[in-house]
Amino acid sequence: MQVLKIATAGSVDDGKSTLIGRLLYDTKSLTDDKLEAIEKSSQKKGYDYLDFSMATDGLMAEREQGITIDVAHIYWATKNKSYIIADTPGHIEYTRNMVTGASTSQMAIILVDARHGVVEQTKRHFYINALLRIKDVVVAINKMDLVDYSEDKYEEIKAEILKISKSNAYQNQKLTFIPLSALKGDNVVDFSDKMPWYKGETLLSHLESIEVGAVFEKSQARFPVQTVIRPKSEKFHDYRGYAGKLYGGALAVGDKVTVLPSGTSSTIEKIQFYNQTYDIANAGDSIAISLTDDVNVSRGDMIVKYNELPNTSKTVEATICWMDQTPLDLTSKYILQHGVHQVLAKVTALKSLVKPDLSMEEKAIENLKINQIGQVSFKLNQAIYSDNYADNKQNGAFVLIDVKTNTTAGVGFIG
Numbered sequence: 001m002q003v004l005k006i007a008t009a010g011s012v013d014d015g016k017s018t019l020i021g022r023l024l025y026d027t028k029s030l031t032d033d034k035l036e037a038i039e040k041s042s043q044k045k046g047y048d049y050l051d052f053s054m055a056t057d058g059l060m061a062e063r064e065q066g067i068t069i070d071v072a073h074i075y076w077a078t079k080n081k082s083y084i085i086a087d088t089p090g091h092i093e094y095t096r097n098m099v100t101g102a103s104t105s106q107m108a109i110i111l112v113d114a115r116h117g118v119v120e121q122t123k124r125h126f127y128i129n130a131l132l133r134i135k136d137v138v139v140a141i142n143k144m145d146l147v148d149y150s151e152d153k154y155e156e157i158k159a160e161i162l163k164i165s166k167s168n169a170y171q172n173q174k175l176t177f178i179p180l181s182a183l184k185g186d187n188v189v190d191f192s193d194k195m196p197w198y199k200g201e202t203l204l205s206h207l208e209s210i211e212v213g214a215v216f217e218k219s220q221a222r223f224p225v226q227t228v229i230r231p232k233s234e235k236f237h238d239y240r241g242y243a244g245k246l247y248g249g250a251l252a253v254g255d256k257v258t259v260l261p262s263g264t265s266s267t268i269e270k271i272q273f274y275n276q277t278y279d280i281a282n283a284g285d286s287i288a289i290s291l292t293d294d295v296n297v298s299r300g301d302m303i304v305k306y307n308e309l310p311n312t313s314k315t316v317e318a319t320i321c322w323m324d325q326t327p328l329d330l331t332s333k334y335i336l337q338h339g340v341h342q343v344l345a346k347v348t349a350l351k352s353l354v355k356p357d358l359s360m361e362e363k364a365i366e367n368l369k370i371n372q373i374g375q376v377s378f379k380l381n382q383a384i385y386s387d388n389y390a391d392n393k394q395n396g397a398f399v400l401i402d403v404k405t406n407t408t409a410g411v412g413f414i415g
Helices: 016-026 032-044 060-065 092-103 120-131 151-165 203-209
Strands: 002-010 072-077 081-087 107-113 136-142 174-179 223-229 241-245 250-252 256-260 264-273 276-278 280-282 286-291 302-305 311-322 333-338 341-354 361-363 373-386 397-402 408-414
Touching (some): 002 016, 002 092, 002 120, 016 072, 016 081, 081 203, 092 120, 092 408, 120 151, 120 373, 136 151, 136 203, 151 174, 174 203, 250 264, 311 397, 333 373
Parallel strands (some): 002 081, 107 136
Antiparallel strands (some): 072 081, 223 241, 223 302, 241 286, 250 280, 256 264, 256 302, 264 276, 264 286, 311 373, 311 408, 333 341, 333 397, 341 373
């Protein structure tokens, strides 16, 4: 069964948690005890409706304040597909959490409150989804019941978002607009008779129609070696396998490959997973590769097709989302974790800061504070074998680790 990973986004109180709760409720995916807890909580608060946000807001602070703070992952399934939804926070203070939730997602749902239209956080979340190369984006224009299901209001918001999308660097994004009411259930799972002017799909119908494989951009094969397998048995005395996960593209038996950093060439002899042997491996497969030649390969090395070499450099230009309370500045040094490879990195330039309204970029910034996004240059003590994030998402991303505290300080997207 296909598994579709979805990230929700939107400003505070746009109804992300309520929408997910409604999806779970209308597809009968809520457990009896969860449904009972939602009913009791709604009655206690004096609501004449079910507060579906209880289905996802698990932290006490979230329930008390009525906002999402941390990323919640919700697992559910229909007869056709399994889903993992990352319910991400909408407040500007939790931008880092939104980036974290969206970084592993294959599509996104951006909610817009029909009463307020496009706000600053809407633009910010569009920018982040474009930055992360989220290919399929649903714009859920929510709370249509509070604007009398107005077609004019829907068209107004749709036109503004289409205008914003034209300024995005990522132009291969597919936008789908759905007017709905998460609270009332209009156009979430079932069609609404309140909006006869809308001729599109319900949200669930759209999710069911998405082909998981189609949401990925095509990229070149990258195989970072996580471990070398050398069994201590007489039967496999001469066996040497290189285990890891294939990022992008495909590798097949007989392919001529190059091992980095040595530059040694060889040919793939076997592709295995446990006791199964395959002729070809595709992006996302965890495999062990054997080569025809006895070459020196270690953890942290990368195996690629001989004619598809990545960039090899000791300098990196990247967009950084900062996650640490201690700002990033020109005196900073970090461990740059790129796949399984760790190198020391020093900041050489803070080029620009993305403004909250995403209108333009400020130049010559002094530092990068928590939840801010900016363009940064690094110098490395060793070369890494990377691609631009636009060409290969896994091989174009990295994590910055504070050398003093060992905390995750930021995430970077090369290019």
